[in-house]
Amino acid sequence: xxxxxxxxxxxxxxxxxxxxxxxxxxxxxxxxxxxxxxxxxxxxxxxxxxxxxxxxxxxxxxxxxxxxxxxxxxxxxxxxxxxxxxxxxxxxxxxxxxxxxxxxxxxxxxxxxxxxxxxxxxxxxxxxxxxxxxxxxxxxxxxxxxxxxxxxxxxxxxxxxxxxxxxxxxxxxxxxxxxxxxxxxxxxxxxxxxxxxxxxxxxxxxxxxxxxxxxxxxxxxxxxxxxxxxxxxxxxxxxxxxxxxxxxxxxxxxxxxxxxxxxxxxxxxxxxxxxxxxxxxxxxxxxxxxxxxx
Amino acid sequence: xxxxxxxxxxxxxxxxxxxxxxxxxxxxxxxxxxxxxxxxxxxxxxxxxxxxxxxxxxxxxxxxxxxxxxxxxxxxxxxxxxxxxxxxxxxxxxxxxxxxxxxxxxxxxxxxxxxxxxxxxxxxxxxxxxxxxxxxxxxxxxxxxxxxxxxxxxxxxxxxxxxxxxxxxxxxxxxxxxxxxxxxxxxxxxxxxxxxxxxxxxxxxxxxxxxxxxxxxxxxxxxxxxxxxxxxxxxxxxxxxxxxxxxxxxxxxxxxxxxxxxxxxxxxxxxxxxxxxxxxxxxxxxxxxxxxxxxxxxxxxxxxxxxxxxxxxxxxxxxxxxxxxxxxxxxxxxxxxxxxxxxxxxxxxxxxxxxxxxxxxxxxx
Ligand SMILES: Nc1ncnc2c1ncn2[C@@H]1O[C@H](COP(=O)(O)OP(=O)(O)O)[C@@H](O)[C@H]1O
Ligand SMILES: [Mg+2]
Numbered sequence: 001x002x003x004x005x006x007x008x009x010x011x012x013x014x015x016x017x018x019x020x021x022x023x024x025x026x027x028x029x030x031x032x033x034x035x036x037x038x039x040x041x042x043x044x045x046x047x048x049x050x051x052x053x054x055x056x057x058x059x060x061x062x063x064x065x066x067x068x069x070x071x072x073x074x075x076x077x078x079x080x081x082x083x084x085x086x087x088x089x090x091x092x093x094x095x096x097x098x099x100x101x102x103x104x105x106x107x108x109x110x111x112x113x114x115x116x117x118x119x120x121x122x123x124x125x126x127x128x129x130x131x132x133x134x135x136x137x138x139x140x141x142x143x144x145x146x147x148x149x150x151x152x153x154x155x156x157x158x159x160x161x162x163x164x165x166x167x168x169x170x171x172x173x174x175x176x177x178x179x180x181x182x183x184x185x186x187x188x189x190x191x192x193x194x195x196x197x198x199x200x201x202x203x204x205x206x207x208x209x210x211x212x213x214x215x216x217x218x219x220x221x222x223x224x225x226x227x228x229x230x231x232x233x234x235x236x237x238x239x240x241x242x243x244x245x246x247x248x249x250x251x252x253x254x255x256x257x258x259x260x261x262x263x264x265x266x267x268x269x270x271x272x273x274x275x276x277x278x279x280x281x282x283x284x285x286x287x288x289x290x291x292x293x294x
Numbered sequence: 295x296x297x298x299x300x301x302x303x304x305x306x307x308x309x310x311x312x313x314x315x316x317x318x319x320x321x322x323x324x325x326x327x328x329x330x331x332x333x334x335x336x337x338x339x340x341x342x343x344x345x346x347x348x349x350x351x352x353x354x355x356x357x358x359x360x361x362x363x364x365x366x367x368x369x370x371x372x373x374x375x376x377x378x379x380x381x382x383x384x385x386x387x388x389x390x391x392x393x394x395x396x397x398x399x400x401x402x403x404x405x406x407x408x409x410x411x412x413x414x415x416x417x418x419x420x421x422x423x424x425x426x427x428x429x430x431x432x433x434x435x436x437x438x439x440x441x442x443x444x445x446x447x448x449x450x451x452x453x454x455x456x457x458x459x460x461x462x463x464x465x466x467x468x469x470x471x472x473x474x475x476x477x478x479x480x481x482x483x484x485x486x487x488x489x490x491x492x493x494x495x496x497x498x499x500x501x502x503x504x505x506x507x508x509x510x511x512x513x514x515x516x517x518x519x520x521x522x523x524x525x526x527x528x529x530x531x532x533x534x535x536x537x538x539x540x541x542x543x544x545x546x547x548x549x550x551x552x553x554x555x556x557x558x559x560x561x562x563x564x565x566x567x568x569x570x571x572x573x574x575x576x577x578x579x580x581x582x583x584x585x586x587x588x589x590x591x592x593x594x595x596x597x598x599x600x601x602x603x604x605x606x607x608x609x610x611x612x613x614x615x616x617x618x619x620x621x622x623x624x625x626x627x628x629x630x631x632x633x634x635x636x637x638x639x640x641x642x643x644x645x646x647x648x649x650x651x652x653x654x655x656x657x658x659x
Contacts, residue, residue, distance in 0.1 A: 184379035192393035193367035206383045
């Protein structure tokens with residue numbers, strides 16, 4: 001009772017107890033199982049995309065094939081205008097959406113967070129309320145608007161549509177990111193003689209970067225994966241995006257599905273998303289929890 | 295190097311007046327401490343000096359220039375915040391350099407000034423770290439480094455030590471004083487801790503409910519508080535206050551407590567108090583001014599039935615009742631009584647204070 005320290009010391013050096021290790025092993029197994037369940041579709045797509053077309057069709061379950069082949073990818077070149085045209089369209093639309101979303105949501109979030117103006121909470125509520133409107137329900141009016149603007153069948157028109165639907169969440173995200181920057185930091189910078197512009201560039205933006213990364217990431221993924229609006233608003237073969245290409249591959253000629261080419265297309269579509277996620281993940285996780293803990 | 299003047303400064307938030315006409319004249323190189331209870335307007339006043347709050351009325355002058363319309367960056371002041379407000383994404387060196395970069399100083403000069411400030415504050419080996427990698431005391435030093443490196447006209451501190459533990463607080467207190475000796479600069483320091491105020495200040499400003507109760511040297515506030523509020527706020531433990539009447543008997547004056555105890559007012563003090571004879575007063579006496587019975591001129595006897603005894607080491611606090619009031623006395627621990635005993639005490643009436651019960655202003659200061 002008088003000397004708890006020596007009694008504890010040997011226990012601490014002998015490592016975790018048997019039950020601890022059992023618990024850890026069980027946890028590890030469950031996690032591994034879940035990871036496999038989630039990763040298998042990706043691995044299968046990836047594996048099949050590199051098989052010869054016939055083998056991909058005959059034996060899709062096998063993960064490994066003796067014959068490594070780029071045949072599926074070559075066949076994608078013959079789908080419509082060729083996969084690289086669709087990939088380029090998708091990249092242009094996704095990056096355009098990211099750029100426009102960031103350009104608008106960062107200043108908007110800053111404004112909502114750090115300035116007080118009449119009608120502020122009302123405007124913010126209206127912006128947030130648009131999140132409640134299902135995208136699909138206003139496709140027709142959107143189509144009409146784009147037609148009037150002469151932007152139907154245009155990649156830029158689609159970027160505008162995607163940005164519009166990306167903004168409520170993004171503004172909300174950026175407002176929270178700027179809210180999380182303590183007021184005293186801003187005051188310290190003002191006393192240090194920073195101009196409004198220096199304040200934003202040197203203090204606010206670096207601190208809100210996780211939020212901005214999250215916003216960019218969601219904008220990219222949503223624009224990259226979106227199918228319905230792209231299908232409706234784009235009518236030129238040369239303007240289609242990757243998701244539309246995938247449908248065209250899978251509905252193939254004579255209704256026969258070319259599984260190999262489809263997996264190749266899916267792999268091409270997934271890779272940028274996975275890379276982006278891995279690249280931004282440390283920001284992304286911090287961004288989602290920003291302001292949750294102080 | 296600058297004098298700092300506040301002329302009838304007012305701050306209102308809607309209908310609520312947080313600062314109600316504060317006038318101060320702070321000399322060049324003077325170390326002034328604002329002290330008062332939480333919510334009395336200390337921070338608001340400081341932030342108006344800094345330019346972080348709009349001034350609702352009155353004038354603030356730094357040097358000979360009215361700064362009401364100048365932004366915080368143009369006032370040539372530096373401020374240390376309660377939570378330090380270090381830029382978390384910058385290293386210590388970058389934190390300190392930030393204000394110099396805003397002044398567009400040449401790189402070599404910035405480097406030299408950072409090195410000098412770091413040397414002064416003993417943070418040279420921390421320069422490449424980030425704030426998250428520093429302890430509370432180190433952050434405090436960096437915040438001060440950021441303030442001194444720009445060599446401002448006025449230093450402002452808003453409760454800079456309140457996030458530190460008691461021991462470190464005492465240490466940093468002396469360091470801030472040492473720094474002020476080393477780099478004499480006009481300083482306004484806000485705290486709610488009267489010990490900090492008394493130990494650090496050249497002059498103390500006691501604030502209460504948005505007004506200045508009294509401004510003066512620490513010893514002056516202790517010896518001659520201008521109001522009951524100052525008397526109760528300055529000094530620890532707090533001054534005792536008792537309802538009483540001032541009664542005249544011939545040439546002599548007495549304090550008549552509500553239990554009938556009569557305390558003779560020393561002749562030296564009776565002269566100025568004569569005109570209040572016959573009125574109700576609040577009698578104030580510090581715990582240090584009550585001691586064991588002694589038969590000396592100026593001391594008045596009082597018998598105390600001791601309720602509670604608190605030994606503090608060198609001194610012992612004793613608590614007892616007189617009429618409807620509870621009193622506290624601070625005695626030398628040698629020969630201190632035990633609870634339940636009755637002890638003959640004496641009150642040093644030369645150190646008594648009298649206050650008007652209505653206005654609470656001092657009648658003796
Ligand atoms: N932004 C504000 N809006 C409304 N009232 C405020 C604001 N800031 C301070 N106050 C009020 O002003 C008074 C003084 O506050 P402050 O100067 O912070 O006190 P302290 O002496 O504790 O530093 C308090 O009553 C506080 O509630
Ligand atoms: Mg305060």
